[in-house]
Amino acid sequence: MVSEISPTYEVPLRIQFRFATRADLPLLEWYGQYTHFRNVYQRTFQEQSLGGRWMLVADLNGFPVGQLFVVPELSYYPDTGYFYSFRIMDHLQGLGIGTRLLNYAESLLWAEGIRGVIISAVKTNRRARELYERLGYHIMREDEGRWQYTNHLGQTVEVHEPCWILEKHLQ
Ligand SMILES: CC(C)(COP(=O)(O)OP(=O)(O)OC[C@H]1O[C@@H](n2cnc3c(N)ncnc32)[C@H](O)[C@@H]1OP(=O)(O)O)[C@@H](O)C(=O)NCCC(=O)NCCS
Numbered sequence: 001m002v003s004e005i006s007p008t009y010e011v012p013l014r015i016q017f018r019f020a021t022r023a024d025l026p027l028l029e030w031y032g033q034y035t036h037f038r039n040v041y042q043r044t045f046q047e048q049s050l051g052g053r054w055m056l057v058a059d060l061n062g063f064p065v066g067q068l069f070v071v072p073e074l075s076y077y078p079d080t081g082y083f084y085s086f087r088i089m090d091h092l093q094g095l096g097i098g099t100r101l102l103n104y105a106e107s108l109l110w111a112e113g114i115r116g117v118i119i120s121a122v123k124t125n126r127r128a129r130e131l132y133e134r135l136g137y138h139i140m141r142e143d144e145g146r147w148q149y150t151n152h153l154g155q156t157v158e159v160h161e162p163c164w165i166l167e168k169h170l171q
Contacts, residue, residue, distance in 0.1 A: 013060060015097055017104040020045065020055035024064045028057070030089060038152040040085075044069055054108065058088065058101050065089045068101050073114055080116035080167075081109045086128075102135060106170055115170050120145065120163040129164055137166035 020028070025045060029035045047053035058066030066089070071082040083105060088098045109117060119137060121129040122145065129139075145161040 013092075013095075015065070015100070016059040017101060018057060018059055019048070020057050020064065020067075024055075024057060027064050028067060036151040036157070037085075037149070039150045044085075054105070056101060056105055056108075058097050060092070065092050066097050066101050068105050070105055070109070072109065072112060074118070077116075077118070079114060080118060081105075081114050083117060083119040086119070098131070099135065106168075110170050117168050117170060118165060119168075120165050122161045122163045129166070132166050132168075135168070137168040140165045140167045 022045065025038075025041050028041050029038060034041075041055075044053050044055055048055050052071070054070040054072060056068045056070060057064035067085055067087055068083055069085040071084075074080050074082050083102070086098065086102075088101075106117060118140070119132055120143060121132060123142075133139075141164075143163050143165050145163040146159065148156055148158050151157050
């Protein structure tokens with residue numbers, strides 16, 4: 001009879017928070033899960049090179065397992081940054097990586113003298129909204145959440161995701 005005991009082995013994970021490099025771009029597609037955002041990633045990286053965006057990643061052994069993009073200062077909302085494209089790879093969610101990635105991004109804004117930040121949460125994503133509220137974000141308003149991007153095949157994709165816009169005053 002084969003033993004029913006499954007051996008286990010605990011692995012310590014060291015996560016580093018940093019800016020994305022060009023080498024991260026194909027890796028950010030997460031083996032096909034986000035191939036459709038290839039152009040978005042390339043364009044955002046170019047904007048980062050010009051100083052208008054930050055592409056922040058949570059790095060595990062050289063692989064970007066988490067991502068958060070930042071508009072450091074909104075043109076229509078002075079002294080306020082905007083967070084978007086926030087995600088952690090499925091199998092690493094719920095381990096505190098997302099919280100620390102947000103903390104890192106907030107600390108970078110603070111160092112730049114930015115004192116406010118905005119993030120949106122799709123209305124159906126209750127857990128994300130609850131996470132933001134636990135971290136001090138407050139609902140400001142609703143938004144239709146209409147935007148579009150060009151996918152890796154050159155097609156325009158229209159997105160409609162009604163969302164909450166949340167705000168936090170950094171301290
Ligand atoms: C939201 C997300 C970035 C948070 O990162 P994380 O490392 O999982 O978060 P942490 O471990 O620091 O915090 C855990 C909290 O995150 C939220 N969360 C966890 N898994 C989640 C998931 N699959 N979807 C949405 N929120 C999630 C919950 O509030 C959770 O707290 P709870 O376990 O008490 O419910 C991550 O879960 C994720 O990528 N989710 C899918 C994509 C997404 O929803 N992005 C946010 C768009 S607004």
